[in-house]
Amino acid sequence: MLDIRLGEVADTELGAALLAVAPKVGAFAISFLIVVSAWGRTSGCFGSSAASTRR
Secondary structure, three states, rough: OOOOHHHHHHHHHHHHHHOOOOOHHHHHHHHHHHHHHHHHHOOOOHHHHHHHOOO
């Protein structure tokens, strides 16, 4: 089941639905990570630890 190619997945209705939803989910995940990281920087210990590890 793991060796199914992307073209074969797109031929099915479920595959087409997943390919249509994937960009929206990816954009939501990216925006969610941005919000979490921005909130982490402004809130005490998590922000300081994350900032120290990134620099």
